[in-house]
Amino acid sequence: MLATLSRRAASQPSISLTCNSLSHIFITIQSIVTSHSHLSFFHHQSEMESIGVLMMCPMNNYLEQELDKRFNLFRYWTQPRRSEFLIQHAESIRAVVGNASAGADAELIDALPKLEIVSSFSVGLDKIDLIKCKGKGIRVTNTPDVLTDDVADLAIGLMLAVLRRISECDRYVRSGAWKHGDFKLTTKFSGKRVGIIGLGRIGLAIAKRAEAFDCSISYHSRSEKPNINYKYYGSIIELASNCDILVVACALTPETTHIVNREVIDALGPKGVLINIGRGPHVDEPELVSALVEGRLGGAGLDVFEKEPEVPEQLFGLDNVVLLPHVGSGTMETRKDMADLVLGNLEAHFANKPLLTPVV
Amino acid sequence: MAASNTQSKEDTPTLPLLLIHRFPSFKLSFFPFLYTKYTVLDQHADPPQTRFADLSKSARLMLCVGPTPVTSADLDRYPAVECILGSCAGFDHFDLAACRRRGIRVTSSGEAFSDDVADYAVGLAIDVLRRVSAANRFVRTGSWPARKEYTLGSKVSGKRVGILGLGNIGWRVAKRFESFNCSIAYNSRKIKSQVPYPYYANVTNLASNSDILVICCALTDETYHVVNKDVLEKLGKTGIIINVGRGSLIDEKELVEFLIRGEIGGAGFDVFEHEPHVPKELLALDNVVLSPHKAVLTPESFAALEELVISNVDAFFSSKPLRAEIELD
Known part of the structure; x- marks a missing residue:
């Protein structure tokens, strides 16, 4: 005991000495590093902080916080007088952050003469006037790839929910009806013929998943894809006639607006199911509603609608439809990845570095 | 005579x-x-x-x-x-x-019935993680225009799937989840030769290493309440459980408690311990999907x-x- 104590006493000064000198060195290094990095950080930051970024609508809390930290953020949706606001800040707004419901149309672009970049928190760019952007040299970025899995997962989830009536089952159990009888038969999913409109990243990811359910895959797109084993249909009517489940997974362009019309719906028929995880205007909604109400179409799983967030009320009473509030990419993981891409694109642009995911 | x-x-x-x-x-x-x-x-x-x-x-x-x-x-x-x-x-x-x-x-x-049950298990898992049925309720009650943004779900792709019982149904569940880039592990009475997935002899260990636990084994004396308090604790707050086997494979009372306390991420049930009785506490939860024992009914x-x-x-x-x-x- 004594020995231990005396040893401790003896060693104490030396330890504290080491400690002192070490911590001194550490502090010195730290202060150099800090002041240095702080300087460059400050420099970088002050430059960025003065850049006006216009966020079109609330889309993600993390993105909003980070934009607020890094830039001079304007929240468009909180402005009571928008045209006055635009005139007042026309000289400082150099970037617009939009999403699938609010982007940058011709009017907005004209109102912002200093606009350099539109960074969209979405993969689809149908709310952005791309031609105008190109003409004015405004850069446009989106968030591809990071949401591919989520949208494909949800497409399969909707197929299963519609065919196997999962949401209807859940409603049935919650209402207490199970105690009074048995639930009806539903339709098998495995082995069904899946037809995909648009075989891009999302379309391919849906195909890969559906194949694991032994589904046969066919597709329609502008042109036949090389090195793809799935059956190609040049005509969308033919595709619809030869599948049980038709999925919309293409980009919304003037050519693909109402690509699913009455003829296509009738070709899909009373046993067919339509899944839309693309954009509302891909489908002629009044025609879809009447086909569902009249039983000319077997069912539908819809994540998107023509006039979001308005959904045709005639659909609310139908058991063979599943209606979602545009949540194709709505997972915590993916929204964070998308937000990081938006931030990364803006920072790259203003630091004169190559954009991460440029479109224009 | x-x-x-x-x-x-x-x-x-x-x-x-x-x-x-x-x-x-x-x-x-x-x-x-x-x-x-x-x-x-x-x-x-x-x-x-x-x-x-x-x-x-x-x-x-x-x-x-x-x-x-x-x-x-x-x-x-x-x-x-x-x-x-x-x-x-x-x-x-x-x-x-x-x-x-x-x-x-x-x-x-x-x-x-194997394809149908496996399909149903995957459907329930996507539903729970992506809140399909809950979001469908949200839209049908007209809440979308008023509330604008719906609660975010959790990603399905890339999750770790633990399968309890790798029989006719279990391996079909595995095959389907593999196409979602999920990793697969399993528990069964015996290790299966010719199966590439990691085997856990112990269900608690399987739960510790899974985000989605799918129950599709047979109900026997040995598997009664195989999903108990320990297993649920290991699965944890972000884990979900899918039961397409039999109600009594899970200690239902315990699972309901875990769900109410938010100590487990969510659950999809096609089966219950005392069918057609469903614990009333579940009826108000948005992170559960309830189905009247009909995974096979096509x-x-x-x-x-x-x-x-x-x-x-x-x-x-x-x-x-x-x-x-x-x-x-």
Whole structure:
């Protein structure tokens, strides 16, 4: 005991000495590093902080916080007088952050003469006037790839929910009806013929998943894809006639607006199911509603609608439809990845570095 | 006695005897077909079969419809039964010990329902993680325009899937989740050779290493409440559980507590411990999906079952090997 104590006493000064000198060195290094990095950080930051970024609508809390930290953020949706606001800040707004419901149309672009970049928190760019952007040299970025899995997962989830009536089952159990009888038969999913409109990243990811359910895959797109084993249909009517489940997974362009019309719906028929995880205007909604109400179409799983967030009320009473509030990419993981891409694109642009995911 | 013997000899049916064992409400679409090839003995036939009690004593083959229990007492009433054809994926409704003692062979639905149950398991998992049914409710109640943004879900792709029971259904569940870039691990009584997935001898360890725990094993004495408090704790706040097996595989009371306290991420149930009773605490939760034990109920499944049963009845009477026979070891 004594020995231990005396040893401790003896060693104490030396330890504290080491400690002192070490911590001194550490502090010195730290202060150099800090002041240095702080300087460059400050420099970088002050430059960025003065850049006006216009966020079109609330889309993600993390993105909003980070934009607020890094830039001079304007929240468009909180402005009571928008045209006055635009005139007042026309000289400082150099970037617009939009999403699938609010982007940058011709009017907005004209109102912002200093606009350099539109960074969209979405993969689809149908709310952005791309031609105008190109003409004015405004850069446009989106968030591809990071949401591919989520949208494909949800497409399969909707197929299963519609065919196997999962949401209807859940409603049935919650209402207490199970105690009074048995639930009806539903339709098998495995082995069904899946037809995909648009075989891009999302379309391919849906195909890969559906194949694991032994589904046969066919597709329609502008042109036949090389090195793809799935059956190609040049005509969308033919595709619809030869599948049980038709999925919309293409980009919304003037050519693909109402690509699913009455003829296509009738070709899909009373046993067919339509899944839309693309954009509302891909489908002629009044025609879809009447086909569902009249039983000319077997069912539908819809994540998107023509006039979001308005959904045709005639659909609310139908058991063979599943209606979602545009949540194709709505997972915590993916929204964070998308937000990081938006931030990364803006920072790259203003630091004169190559954009991460440029479109224009 | 002598007279009745003579009479029954005179009236011995020419077609083989097939005993149907069922709850009155359970029927199969191919019953009429069976009547054309066999002397069908059905306690619940309408009109009643006057000679049921008499002939059923000599029936060698029983077709059990749905989860109708076959007890030792039932087997006493039908002493000539040598084989029971089941029509369920599970076999917990059979007194297997009694069957073993009497040398009775037993079959299940084999692979007839496997695709449908596996599909359903994946559908429930996507529903729970991506909040499909809850979001569908949100839209139908007209809440979207008022609230704009719906609560974010959690990603399905890339999650770690733990499968309890890697039989006909389990490996189909694995195959499907692999296409979502999910990693697969499993627990079963024995390690399976020829299976590339990591094996966990212990369910608690499997739960520690899973985000999605799918229950699709048979209910036996050993698997009763196999998902208990320990397993749920290990699965944790972000984990979800999917049950397409049997209600009693999970300690339901405990799971309900975990869900209420938010100590588990969510759950999808096709089965419950006391069906059709569903714990009322679950009805208000948005992170659970409830289904009335119907993972197998598609016309395609029934067609596959019909094919299997008819071929097995035929195989039995022509002394050929049965399909989907259960090992009674």
